[in-house]
Amino acid sequence: MKGKVWIAAVLGIQLLVSQPLGTATAAEAPAAPSIYVNKAQLPLQKEPLLVDQRTYITAEDAARIVQADWKLSAGTGVLKRSEKLSFTFDVNAGKVAVNGKWIENGQGALVRNNQVYLPLRWIVEQAGGSVVWNPEKKAVEIVSSTHDEDLVFPKEDQLTSDEKAYIEKVHKTQGIHQQGNLYVIARGESPNPGYSLKVTGTEWSWEQLRVFVKLTKPEPGMMYPQVISYPYLVVIADLSPYSTVVFLDADTKKPLFAS
Structure with missing residues (x-):
């Protein structure tokens, strides 16, 4: 970038x-x-x-x-x-x-x-x-100016106890949840584990980091256990003071969960 x-x-x-x-x-x-x-x-x-x-x-x-x-x-x-x-x-x-x-x-x-x-x-x-x-x-x-920031997908042992508690609190509610530089991208209730989220790319536009997220669906012909799931992603974005981050639907290029 x-x-x-x-x-x-x-x-x-x-x-x-x-x-x-x-x-x-x-x-x-x-x-x-x-x-x-x-x-x-x-x-x-x-x-x-x-x-x-x-x-x-x-x-x-x-x-x-x-x-x-x-x-x-x-x-x-x-x-x-x-x-x-x-x-x-x-x-x-x-x-x-x-x-x-x-x-x-x-x-x-x-x-x-x-x-x-x-x-x-x-x-x-x-x-x-x-x-x-x-x-x-x-x-x-x-x-654009040089950006050293990047999107980080932290492992569980890299999270603080407060961050883990926050994730547990919000991960079942659809939306983009933020605590400091930590973001929880939650899809909400899904009928089976075949539904998930995937970051497909990022790009900078001026001082805004755009993150493209694809809402994946069950693959045709695949069998999934009929168990309610709550897909979510956890990312960390350390941005400079004038920078912002926005999460977009990878297919529509519109704000994620806009509808």
Whole structure:
């Protein structure tokens, strides 16, 4: 998962901030570019701007790229990714705050034709990523920070007595149960042991660890004792402060047990 590319943006070499522009005036980048989020194409709604060797995209495009919410009211715009990370832009003063703290050397928003534009590279780097140019793909890539965290499936002798007691308490109730960095993924009551759960993979999207869980069913032709069972998995995820974890159905890609 280290250094995993989550977004490749075909914005053209003009978007490289290392390319001298020779002027501080804003200019629209040629051709409406598209980006790729987890290999899915995501066209920008409006062309980016190049200002002082920096790339700016609309606040709405920025929100879609970094999976955040954007709200603008009375000259103040808020780009909120989670409870742990948000950006506040004073559009009139050109100031920006991260998590409520105003940044002295932060890059503020721009307004062009009544449209708010935000600095692409600065936002990505504040969110823990980096922007690089891939000469082979001829694309700008936004690369996630290195993650040393991984999903661990602890053995029983590695659990504390409190953790064992918690597992015993919740493992029969369907859902995702959390105690600290320990998660219990419980399927709930099943008619026989042929029903189970299996983690099929993980991936990082920004600072979110996505865990894909498959709800398996009895194999055709197999005989199982008709005994009520309560399938569950126990995992440990040691994540950095800005990271979160979400469990998804491996088949539907929707939140596990959403229905």
